[in-house]
Amino acid sequence: RKEVEQDPGPFNVPEGATVAFNCTYSNSASQSFFWYRQDCRKEPKLLMSVYSSGNEDGRFTAQLNRASQYISLLIRDSKLSDSATYLCVVNTWDTGRRALTFGSGTRLQVQP
Amino acid sequence: GAVVSQHPSWVICKSGTSVKIECRSLDFQATTMFWYRQFPKQSLMLMATSNEGSKATYEQGVEKDKFLINHASLTLSTLTVTSAHPEDSSFYICSARDDENIYEQYFGPGTRLTVT
Numbered sequence: 001r002k003e004v005e006q007d008p009g010p011f012n013v014p015e016g017a018t019v020a021f022n023c024t025y026s027n028s029a030s031q032s033f034f035w036y037r038q039d040c041r042k043e044p045k046l047l048m049s050v051y052s053s054g055n056e057d058g059r060f061t062a063q064l065n066r067a068s069q070y071i072s073l074l075i076r077d078s079k080l081s082d083s084a085t086y087l088c089v090v091n092t093w094d095t096g097r098r099a100l101t102f103g104s105g106t107r108l109q110v111q112p
Numbered sequence: 113g114a115v116v117s118q119h120p121s122w123v124i125c126k127s128g129t130s131v132k133i134e135c136r137s138l139d140f141q142a143t144t145m146f147w148y149r150q151f152p153k154q155s156l157m158l159m160a161t162s163n164e165g166s167k168a169t170y171e172q173g174v175e176k177d178k179f180l181i182n183h184a185s186l187t188l189s190t191l192t193v194t195s196a197h198p199e200d201s202s203f204y205i206c207s208a209r210d211d212e213n214i215y216e217q218y219f220g221p222g223t224r225l226t227v228t
Contacts, residue, residue: 004155032215043205043219044156087155099146100207100217104155 001026004103006088012109017078021106023071023088032091033064035073037084038105044087047073078110114140116208118220125196125227132192133223135206141186142208146217147179150203162189186211196227 006023013019025033036044048055050062050071061074071088088103115138125131135145143164148156160181161169168181180192189208193200205222 008153041203041222041224043222045219099158099161101158102148102156 002104003027003101004088004090006103006106008104008106010107010109012111013078014111015078015080017110018074018076019078019108020075021073021086021088021108023073023103025069025071025088025090025101027090027092027101028069030069030090030092033071034089034091034100035060035062035071036087036089036102038087039084044089044102047086075108078108080110080112083108083110114138114208114210114216114218116206116218116220118204118206118223120223121221122224123226125225127197127227128195130192130194131196131225132190133204133206133225135189135191135208135220137187137208137210137218140208140218141211142189143186143211144209144214145183145189146207146209147181147189147191148205148207150205150222156205159191164189193225196225198227201225201227 004025033050035047037047038044048057050064052064054063059076063072085105085107087105090101117136119134145162147159150156159174162181162183164183170176183189203222206220207217210216
């Protein structure tokens with residue numbers, strides 16, 4: 001089983017749509033959680049951290065359910081520029097190092 | 113914000129040759145840097161953790177003699193792919209952890225390696 005699992009998509013949605021991505025992680029000792037965005041042939045860029053209480057940044061809302069080991073990202077009012085791959089990332093302190101584990105990503109294509 | 117550079121951004125080499133990739137933290141010190149590899153349509157996979165002044169820690173399945181890591185200063189880590197083969201063709205990305213804030217990692221722009 002992968003440490004971080006995501007639906008690969010692609011999700012094809014029209015502009016203005018609301019879209020939700022889900023992610024599950026296997027290591028219950030994971031401490032912190034993030035969503036990254038990666039454009040084609042580019043490095044991943046931090047989109048937002050994910051907190052247990054849920055957090056919102058503009059059109060983006062992230063949720064964490066530690067009991068279910070489940071993370072979500074909601075994008076409202078999708079823009080063409082939101083087209084990218086969204087990576088669910090988990091940070092686990094393991095054998096003295098703080099490493100990021102990446103999901104395989106969910107591809108979003110927003111269409112005009 | 114913190115900046116991490118990688119050089120070269122892309123490289124094409126012949127089978128059997130070695131390629132060195134540099135990762136630099138430009139405005140912060142990084143005792144720890146990470147090297148990732150990403151094949152097309154796959155996720156980033158951690159290859160190794162690079163520690164300034166000590167040996168790198170390699171992930172399971174990554175050959176340390178093939179992927180040589182040197183972290184000679186607090187701002188520079190290098191990854192050398194030795195005796196490269198076409199299956200080593202990939203997108204190599206480094207990240208650096210800010211010594212002043214260990215909860216932050218900053219990614220370099222990546223190096224696209226093609227081995228012919």
